[in-house]
Amino acid sequence: MSSNIVWHGSSVSKKERQNKNGHKSFVLWFTGLSGSGKSTLANALTRELFEDGKAVYVLDGDNIRHGLNKDLGFGAADRKENIRRIGETAKLFVDAGVITAAAFISPYQEDRENVRNLLEEDEFIEVYVKCRLETCEKRDPKGLYKKARDGHITNFTGVDSPYEEPSDPEITIETDNHSIEQSITLIKTHLKEKGLL
Template sequence: MEISPLKNSRDPKSRNISWHDSNITREERHHRSRHRSCALWLTGLSGSGKSTLAFRLEKELYERNIGSYVLDGDNIRHGLNRDLGFSEEDRKENIRRIGEVSKLFVDAGLFVLAAFISPNENDRSMVRELFPSGDFLEVYVKCSLEECERRDPKGLYLKARAGTIPNFTGVSAQYDVPRTPDIIVDTEMMSVEEAVGFLLEQLELRQYLTIE
């Protein structure tokens, strides 16, 4: 069995590793499932509705027999990234790991719905560069800071304003609004149902949900 050279090496700790190619191509996985795969990266302020949209979209895709999985910012920190804090360095590593995991899901033939604030534009660009063209869609979940604070579903803005949560995005830390997102979903103007419907329309227009 031929072993390919290490792919996309980013200075791994050990040089004694090699990349093993699967005997199943992604195209074969797509043919079996009858749909393509893609990473939808939902970025926006806390309270904008990223996770709500991701989980609702996952349910709609499931009803259509389309394989998908949600990677949620809070959920990931309970396991894979439980060793990371909220320093600038840790946040960058948090996003890098999720980007790599998302890439695996897409290669497996699934839609991955990644719901992360991911406030730094450079970090989001870093993740996009992991994917071939067409495999990554940046979805800006647009919602004003004022509306997010009004919603404040987890009470985080209240704590941030009181100074008990340092470096909180939108309050004491910057959020880089996406300059050229692939999709914009305005959750101040749309209901959850309308936003999910819009996302499905966008996926259909891009021909992700079916294959010839």
């Protein structure tokens, strides 16, 4: 990084943006195996929050790899850089006063903690979208597990690359057992209890 870079302060504060939007801004970080339902939940929740008049946005793993992170692969170093970039992006969204749903496998605990540490207290809510590997493979909405099992994809989380379960997530959603509606209710209840909605 160049030593000739100086941070330029904004004329509008995060608090002012939050006040104008009428709500606090924070990141809901959906983590879990491929096929667990992260993107489905993130999008369903943001639709409800949007209808309630909230400023919301989804950062989705596949979508981000079409643009911002299209230069990254799926080895450990690239996965780390992928999450680092997303963390910095999510921080900007929070500063803009936006409730941000980030849906990423994000398999490593350290990387998720690094994102948490970028934000202020109560601005990072880890949502563990817990689902048995067998169920994820049965769903296999993108056909990725089959490709991984057939050897056409390497470094695939849950098959030949590890997933480190969150040690202490704020919210755990078991998509084996909870419907989308039940899951959204659980998340919104937590946010209301924390005074975030």
